[in-house]
Amino acid sequence: MKRGHKRWVYSLLVGGTMTVSAVAIGLYLYQFGGGELDSDSSVWADLGTYLSGTVGVAAVTFTLFALILTLKQQDAIIEAQDEESRRGRAYENAIQIFPKILSSAHKDLQRHLSFDPGCVRDIAALDHDGPITPESILRHPNRFRVLGEVSPNCLRSIVNQSIGHPYRVTQFMVQQIHHAPELFDYFDCLLDEYRYWDCVEAVYAYHVGSEQDDEFCYLVRSKLRMRLSYNDPVSVEGIWQRIGAKLNE
Known part of the structure; x- marks a missing residue:
């Protein structure tokens, strides 16, 4: 007062x-x-x-x-x-914890994905050269030549192994920006440095297509300034949105 x-x-x-x-x-x-x-x-x-x-x-x-x-x-x-106090903790988390989370997520991009025996035969439907890694899937989802050629279980296995780290990175940023909106510029610089924005956008587009986590999509859209949806069917984000829709039909 x-x-x-x-x-x-x-x-x-x-x-x-x-x-x-x-x-x-x-x-x-x-x-x-x-x-x-x-x-x-x-x-x-x-x-x-x-x-x-x-x-x-x-x-x-x-x-x-x-x-x-x-x-x-x-x-x-x-x-x-x-x-x-929450704002102060957000700054501490952003400065002390986020670089470690982002570094770990960036290294995970080169991890070779593993598949169940039942999924191995479906890998032939992937247009791939070399090992399948989270990076190759997140940044080149067009490697799924025809989504219908990959069984839903195999596709879900590939997606789940690829989006885990980007999802955690995205969620962490949203939580801190919620209490300290000015931290967006800080996160923006780090994501540019690690060339990781496209991975975050891929995860967001996937959830937009799935239509099963509206709260997550709303927070990401408002805190990270994302688009409402991706209408270009051949863009990386557009393909991920289609994958999200396919796995949640």
């Missing part, structure tokens, strides 16, 4: 209580006052009862109002402190 607003509220509370008190006492004196102090204790008792029922109630009401305002102010201060 701003200082000027706070002072105005408390002035209103004190002034309101005093006004109610003055009006109540004035009405009582006008109705029952005789100009002299009465020696009868019962008259004073009546006055006390009257004041407790008017001025007392008004004072309690204004006090409760002030208490509510104070509690709201404290809640706002605590929330601001919590948000600042």
Whole structure:
């Protein structure tokens, strides 16, 4: 609560209580006052009862109002402190943890994928030269000559082995940017340095096509400034969107 607003509220509370008190006492004196102090204790008792029922109630009401305002102010201060704490942790995570996550994900691009025996025969449907790695799949999904030639189980195995690390990288960035939006530029520079943006976009496009994780897609779109969808069927992102749709028909 701003200082000027706070002072105005408390002035209103004190002034309101005093006004109610003055009006109540004035009405009582006008109705029952005789100009002299009465020696009868019962008259004073009546006055006390009257004041407790008017001025007392008004004072309690204004006090409760002030208490509510104070509690709201404290809640706002605590929330601001919590948000600042979350923002600080986001900076720490971005600086201390993210480079390690990104480096590990970048190295994983060269890992040879492994397949179940039942999937090996479907590998012939892949237009590939050399080992199949996450990089070769993420950046060249057109190696699936015809998606229909690869069984869904084999395709799902290839996809799951390829998108795991990029998904974690993407999710980590979104979580930190949620508390510190200015970190986007920092992540942008690191992804450019590692040439990893295309992997993040591939994972996002896959989830857009799958239509099964709307919250993830919304957060990625809003925090990482992604497109709503990819309509170019021959682009890398467009192919990944089609793969996501195929595996979740």
